[in-house]
Amino acid sequence: MNTPSSLKSDTLEMVFFMAGGHRFAVEAAQVRTQLSAGQAGTTLTVERLLGLSCEDAQNSASRRILLMKHSAGDYAVEVSNPVELRRLEINAIHPLPSLIAARTKLVGIRGLAIGPEGLTMLVDFRRALIQNQD
Amino acid sequence: MDQEQSGLDKILSLRHDASAKIVNVDEPIVKLVIFELDGEWFAFSGESISEIMSAVEVFFVPGCPPSLEGVINVRGNIESVIRLAELLGKPATDPAPSSSILRGQGGGMHSGIRVDRVVDVLDVVQSAIQPPPTTLPEHMRRIVSGLIRHQDTPVAILDLDRLFEDYQRGQG
Numbered sequence: 001m002n003t004p005s006s007l008k009s010d011t012l013e014m015v016f017f018m019a020g021g022h023r024f025a026v027e028a029a030q031v032r033t034q035l036s037a038g039q040a041g042t043t044l045t046v047e048r049l050l051g052l053s054c055e056d057a058q059n060s061a062s063r064r065i066l067l068m069k070h071s072a073g074d075y076a077v078e079v080s081n082p083v084e085l086r087r088l089e090i091n092a093i094h095p096l097p098s099l100i101a102a103r104t105k106l107v108g109i110r111g112l113a114i115g116p117e118g119l120t121m122l123v124d125f126r127r128a129l130i131q132n133q134d
Numbered sequence: 135m136d137q138e139q140s141g142l143d144k145i146l147s148l149r150h151d152a153s154a155k156i157v158n159v160d161e162p163i164v165k166l167v168i169f170e171l172d173g174e175w176f177a178f179s180g181e182s183i184s185e186i187m188s189a190v191e192v193f194f195v196p197g198c199p200p201s202l203e204g205v206i207n208v209r210g211n212i213e214s215v216i217r218l219a220e221l222l223g224k225p226a227t228d229p230a231p232s233s234s235i236l237r238g239q240g241g242g243m244h245s246g247i248r249v250d251r252v253v254d255v256l257d258v259v260q261s262a263i264q265p266p267p268t269t270l271p272e273h274m275r276r277i278v279s280g281l282i283r284h285q286d287t288p289v290a291i292l293d294l295d296r297l298f299e300d301y302q303r304g305q306g
Contacts, residue, residue: 050197098245114207
């Protein structure tokens with residue numbers, strides 16, 4: 001797959017994190033900074049934001065806060081470690097297969113990436129917020 | 135006039151019978167991929183199946199129904215894998231080592247389809263396909279397009295377009 005002409009790079013900077021025992025990533029451009037648990041006031045848990053069932057929720061002590069950019073004001077999302085900032089090959093990014101897109105109950109999921117570390121769900125927190133309000 | 139059949143008559147008679155069984159090549163031929171699920175045999179049209187895969191790593195995707203097993207990486211493309219057993223109202227079981235994934239296309243969609251075992255891939259004449267019996271269970275009526283017998287076993291031919299469309303709409 002060639003890099004789309006509208007993209008300046010063949011990689012995309014993503015913030016990887018864990019949620020409910022699964023690997024997720026959000027576009028780094030949406031993240032203002034990372035905070036330790038307790039450094040932020042009101043936070044959303046990523047499992048609740050994405051609609052992961054309670055059984056999937058990871059009650060780990062190693063939680064981190066991603067402070068997300070938003071035009072109406074930044075908001076904080078609690079995720080699980082490891083949290084990593086890495087570039088993802090654009091060739092590794094795929095849209096959701098039709099049947100997954102139709103049947104998933106995950107909110108804000110936009111695509112998938114398969115790499116040496118396995119499957120990563122690519123999510124958009126802004127879309128998740130909007131879908132949760134609907 | 136009754137006459138005892140000569141050796142030549144017998145041979146010609148046998149040859150005539152044999153030639154009568156030869157398939158008319160002008161009759162439309164349908165390729166079928168026959169597979170087993172929970173002890174029953176089903177088939178998809180060969181046109182809707184692009185590949186039969188085994189021993190493929192399936193990646194679990196959270197937030198999907200149990201009938202959606204996950205995704206596979208097919209030469210750089212990601213495709214879903216659905217468990218046909220659950221769609222046909224059969225008990226859910228973990229995939230056996232002998233199970234296969236059929237890569238199917240229907241209703242404008244692509245997906246892998248988990249089956250217990252591929253039985254055969256064969257050509258059948260269109261006229262050998264019988265209409266689906268009226269006694270089919272309600273959930274099967276829409277997706278069974280015909281019936282054949284293969285190796286003395288009934289084989290229900292499934293309509294993959296409808297199966298994917300129904301699944302996309304939330305059935306199964």
